[in-house]
Amino acid sequence: MSEEDWLRQDRLPHIFCAGCGNGTVINCTLSAVEQMGWKRQETVFVSGIGCSSRAPGYISTDSLHTTHGRALAFATGIKLANPQLNIVVFTGDGDLAAIGGNHFIHACRRNIDLTVVCLNNMIYGMTGGQGSPTTPMGGLSTTTPYGSGEPAFDLCGLATAAGANYVARWTSYHVRELTRAILTGLENPGFSFVESLVQCPTNYGRRNRFKQVADQIEYFKSHTILVEKAARMREKGEMIPPDMILAGEFVRRNRPALGVRP
Amino acid sequence: MRLQIDERRCKGCNLCTLVCPYRIFKPGKRANRRGIVVPELDRPERCANCRLRHLYGRTLCGTCQMICPDQAISWKEDEDPVPKKVAIEY
Ligand SMILES: Cc1ncc(C[n+]2csc(CCOP(=O)(O)OP(=O)(O)O)c2C)c(N)n1
Ligand code: SF4
Numbered sequence: 100m101s102e103e104d105w106l107r108q109d110r111l112p113h114i115f116c117a118g119c120g121n122g123t124v125i126n127c128t129l130s131a132v133e134q135m136g137w138k139r140q141e142t143v144f145v146s147g148i149g150c151s152s153r154a155p156g157y158i159s160t161d162s163l164h165t166t167h168g169r170a171l172a173f174a175t176g177i178k179l180a181n182p183q184l185n186i187v188v189f190t191g192d193g194d195l196a197a198i199g200g201n202h203f204i205h206a207c208r209r210n211i212d213l214t215v216v217c218l219n220n221m222i223y224g225m226t227g228g229q230g231s232p233t234t235p236m237g238g239l240s241t242t243t244p245y246g247s248g249e250p251a252f253d254l255c256g257l258a259t260a261a262g263a264n265y266v267a268r269w270t271s272y273h274v275r276e277l278t279r280a281i282l283t284g285l286e287n288p289g290f291s292f293v294e295s296l297v298q299c300p301t302n303y304g305r306r307n308r309f310k311q312v313a314d315q316i317e318y319f320k321s322h323t324i325l326v327e328k329a330a331r332m333r334e335k336g337e338m339i340p341p342d343m344i345l346a347g348e349f350v351r352r353n354r355p356a357l358g359v360r361p
Numbered sequence: 362m363r364l365q366i367d368e369r370r371c372k373g374c375n376l377c378t379l380v381c382p383y384r385i386f387k388p389g390k391r392a393n394r395r396g397i398v399v400p401e402l403d404r405p406e407r408c409a410n411c412r413l414r415h416l417y418g419r420t421l422c423g424t425c426q427m428i429c430p431d432q433a434i435s436w437k438e439d440e441d442p443v444p445k446k447v448a449i450e451y
């Protein structure tokens with residue numbers, strides 16, 4: 100089997116805008132799932148509502164496209180009802196951190212055996228570009244026309260504090276690293292959280308000085324710094340520029356997990 | 362093997378032109394029937410990673426295929442490989 104077999108060919112091309120990073124993260128996730136050697140009949144993709152949450156609709160396994168913010172609640176139900184199933188959740192930043200914030204922290208606390216791939220485009224893409232809890236300070240959106248004045252959520256920090264077993268962050272530029280991180284998440288028992296920053300050229304990019312799709316990809320390339328390097332810099336008392344994206348693995352640990360196959 | 366772009370899926374975002382170390386992909390010049398300017402392949406047989414896939418039995422590099430948000434890039438067998446001199450680029 101190859102990655103192509105995991106796609107519902109008859110549904111492609113998908114509805115994502117030209118250059119939307121969601122498609123790239125689907126590729127990385129399917130590549131990781133393929134490397135796990137999972138069977139299609141034993142794999143379920145779950146999502147909430149949003150552009151990113153349309154992803155399971157293009158995958159040829161059973162899937163659940165649920166209500167806004169509730170993907171993790173449904174996924175928890177599936178896992179507890181049948182621990183034999185492998186579950187991957189696709190979710191957007193609004194879906195996970197705004198309306199679904201409580202489900203997120205409690206899924207981390209329970210440390211339920213799922214892998215969550217968060218496609219963080221720093222905006223509400225589907226509804227026309229409203230600010231989300233991850234819109235960076237100064238970021239322009241339809242609800243923050245003068246630049247967001249609130250600090251953004253650090254989703255990886257949140258997942259770590261709430262108790263997830265595996266937490267990592269990459270971007271849609273870092274396809275190989277992202278695939279490897281998702282693979283590690285799939286292998287790791289307990290709650291695995293992989294955040295991927297993605298470009299949303301239509302609603303985020305064009306409002307925030309990224310005229311071309313490539314501009315935001317170049318930004319991801321030049322503005323990421325490895326967690327380890329950031330730690331070394333902090334030790335030396337050097338300043339890490341505030342607009343840098345911390346990337347890499349934040350935690351990998353073995354807290355007791357729920358729903359792990361006996 | 363060599364690369365091909367599926368014109369039915371490509372939306373012309375040009376991300377492939379950004380990542381390839383061999384610069385196999387070049388921004389296209391003309392819009393197709395659907396109004397999309399699909400990138401052009403510049404002598405795809407130059408990519409050693411594509412040529413050596415069979416020998417190694419796995420994907421080498423493949424960054425272009427991974428980053429393509431529209432699942433439009435794939436490999437096809439070279440139909441009757443004509444012996445041709447290829448300049449090796451490092
Ligand atoms: C209960 C409920 N509230 C609000 C909405 C409207 N709504 C649909 S998608 C969306 C935002 C999705 O944003 P995000 O999760 O970041 O996904 P993206 O589209 O950016 O990938 C909202 C608010 C809804 N569908 N249901
Ligand atoms: S609005 Fe943004 S997130 Fe939604 S499909 Fe378009 S580019 Fe992607």
Ligand code: SF4
Nearest residue numbers: 381385408422423425
């Ligand atoms: S496999 Fe790598 S080197 Fe070959 S064409 Fe694709 S991006 Fe370029």
